[in-house]
Amino acid sequence: MSGDFHWPPVKIGDLIKESRxxxxxxxxxxxxxxxxxxxxxxxxxxxxxxxxxxYYIRKAGQFAYSKLxxxxxxxxxxPPHLDGYETTLDLPTFDFVGEVDPSWFLKTVARxxxxxxxxxxxxxxxxxNRVPTEEFLATRLSLPPLAEQCxxxxxxxxxxxxxxxxxxxxxxxxxxxxxxxxxxxxxGIRRENAPRKPLPSRWxxxxxxxxxxxxxxxxxxxxxxxxxxxxSGHTPSREKAEYWNGEIPWLSLADTEALDAxxxxxxxxCVTPKGIANSSARVLPKDTVVFSRTATVGKASRxxxxxxxxxxxxxxxxxxxxxxxxLVQVFRHMEREWDxxxxxxxxxxxxxxxxxxxxxxxxxxxxxQKIAAVGEAFDMRIAKERETRKALTENRDALAQELLxxxxxxPEIIIARHRDRAGxxx
Numbered sequence: 001m002s003g004d005f006h007w008p009p010v011k012i013g014d015l016i017k018e019s020r021x022x023x024x025x026x027x028x029x030x031x032x033x034x035x036x037x038x039x040x041x042x043x044x045x046x047x048x049x050x051x052x053x054x055y056y057i058r059k060a061g062q063f064a065y066s067k068l069x070x071x072x073x074x075x076x077x078x079p080p081h082l083d084g085y086e087t088t089l090d091l092p093t094f095d096f097v098g099e100v101d102p103s104w105f106l107k108t109v110a111r112x113x114x115x116x117x118x119x120x121x122x123x124x125x126x127x128x129n130r131v132p133t134e135e136f137l138a139t140r141l142s143l144p145p146l147a148e149q150c151x152x153x154x155x156x157x158x159x160x161x162x163x164x165x166x167x168x169x170x171x172x173x174x175x176x177x178x179x180x181x182x183x184x185x186x187x188g189i190r191r192e193n194a195p196r197k198p199l200p201s202r203w204x205x206x207x208x209x210x211x212x213x214x215x216x217x218x219x220x221x222x223x224x225x226x227x228x229x230x231x232s233g234h235t236p237s238r239e240k241a242e243y244w245n246g247e248i249p250w251l252s253l254a255d256t257e258a259l260d261a262x263x264x265x266x267x268x269x270c271v272t273p274k275g276i277a278n279s280s281a282r283v284l285p286k287d288t289v290v291f292s293r294t295a296t297v298g299k300a301s302r303x304x305x306x307x308x309x310x311x312x313x314x315x316x317x318x319x320x321x322x323x324x325x326x327l328v329q330v331f332r333h334m335e336r337e338w339d340x341x342x343x344x345x346x347x348x349x350x351x352x353x354x355x356x357x358x359x360x361x362x363x364x365x366x367x368x369q370k371i372a373a374v375g376e377a378f379d380m381r382i383a384k385e386r387e388t389r390k391a392l393t394e395n396r397d398a399l400a401q402e403l404l405x406x407x408x409x410x411p412e413i414i415i416a417r418h419r420d421r422a423g424x425x426x
Contacts, residue, residue: 007144007406013137015105016063016094019056026053029086034066034074038110041076043085055086062093063105070118070131075110077102092133104149107156108141108404142406147419151410152403154418159396166389170382177378181333182209184371188216188363206358207337208330215361224358228316228327231284232352233309236275243275248283249307256292259299260383262328262376264290264307271308281308287324289316291331293350298338300331314355326368329375330360 023029031044041064058064060083066074067090078085078093087093096102108114117139118131144152185208188194194216201221203212215221224230233251236243249267258264276283283306292299294312302324309315318324341350363371402408 007142009140010098010143011137012109012139012141015096015098015100015143016137017097018133018137019059019062019093019095020089021057021059023055023057023086025055026088029055030084031055032058032064032078032082032085032087032091034064034069034076034091036069037073038075038106041078041082043082053088055088056093057084057086058093059083059095061102062095063102064091064093065109065131065136066091067130067132070115070136071129073110073112073115075106075115077106089133090130099146100143101146101149101153103153103157104144104404107153107400111400111404113401113405114141144406145415148410148415150418151415155403155410155414156396156400159392159399163389163392163396166385166392170385170389173378173382173385177375177382178333180378181329181371181375184374185209185330185333185361186212186215188219189367189370190216203359204357205337205341205354206334206360208333208361216363218364220362221359222362224316224360225356227322227362228289228318230352230355231282231288231315231317232280233282233311233313233315234280235310236271236279236281240275240278243272243278244269246270246272246275248273248276249305250281251290251307251309251313253295253310253312256296256299259290259292259296259301260386261301262325262379263304264301265304267307276308281310283308284315284317287318289318289324289327289331291316291355293352293355295348297342297348297350298331298335300328302328314350314352321362321365323365323368323372325372325376326363327360329372332375332379 031046032041033044033046034041058078060078060080062078064076064078064087068074096105118135143149183191196214197217198214199212199221203221206224235252238244248271250269250271251264251267252269254268255264258266271281275281284303286303286305288303290301290303290309291314292312293314316324316327318327338350341354342348362368399408403410
């Protein structure tokens with residue numbers, strides 16, 4: 001069936017009722033906050049507040065929304081562990097009183113196509129538009145029978161559970177990779193069995209871990225520019241049409257998401273040989289290691305073919321003693337070091353002089369290849385799971401749109417199961 005004409009329209013106010021249990025004041029209330037875009041309700045880190053501000057006690061299972069961020073999808077249901085926390089009337093909460101399944105209700109109102117209708121009902125300044133409780137409660141939605149609500153919520157929850165499990169797997173793989181690579185980048189493939197020597201000099205910039213005093217006997221601590229050539233990038237003049245839409249791939253900030261892959265093959269823009277000739281940009285060879293030094297600092301990959309880059313990247317053309325894939329894994333592991341090197345910067349940037357001082361541990365090339373292979377195996381598995389998560393998320397969003405609007409109806413056998421459960425409970 002298509003369309004939701006078969007579901008009667010009801011006012012939200014017939015399904016929920018505002019709760020106002022007086023609580024404490026702003027100076028000692030345990031506070032809640034609602035995250036944007038349907039990401040749930042959490043305890044607020046805000047410990048301050050005026051004693052003159054009235055707070056209200058909120059109960060587990062209540063529906064809540066933010067008047068200020070309603071247009072940003074700030075909806076949720078209070079979880080059991082936050083029972084008794086408090087909010088002001090800017091985050092009103094409601095008890096369910098009608099024939100409504102809470103999960104179905106939340107999924108319905110948290111759709112952008114639903115809350116977007118409040119754009120013209122909000123009051124206040126452009127930066128502080130509030131959706132009044134009265135306006136929210138007066139809004140109508142199409143209400144399926146309770147059994148169908150429960151069935152829809154169950155189907156969508158199953159997809160959501162698969163997404164959560166996939167996200168947990170991605171996090172576990174990332175943790176496992178970090179622990180494994182930390183050991184490999186400090187001790188090598190032989191781990192504790194490798195003969196070791198004291199660190200030959202002070203390691204100032206580029207550390208893969210704190211407190212390293214010894215390294216494998218056949219490793220060196222080298223300044224990166226001694227084993228790889230550092231290249232910056234440049235942007236040809238945008239005023240010269242003949243510099244653009246050529247055949248030379250040109251990597252820019254628009255391509256930073258591509259740095260999650262082990263190799264970069266395509267770019268969003270290309271330049272012409274004339275654009276290269278009339279700028280400081282250079283065409284760099286295949287296997288050049290690309291490092292994002294602005295905006296998304298720390299992302300690293302290597303070129304699958306010759307290309308140029310913008311000035312937002314530090315590029316490394318590795319010499320014979322340095323395996324490009326190994327350098328990528330070193331850079332990807334150095335997240336904490338990149339954070340440290342940005343401290344005090346006005347902008348999220350690592351400046352070129354820093355790269356000239358970077359030091360890395362240099363194993364023999366055969367061992368570099370083995371270490372890189374382990375890191376790449378983790379990266380490929382993580383990439384596969386991210387693709388799975390993306391597909392699940394797209395399926396969930398499409399399914400939610402169709403089921404919650406009534407454009408697609410679930411089979412009667414699924415709905416009947418929930419109807420039978422309700423009958424047994426009665």
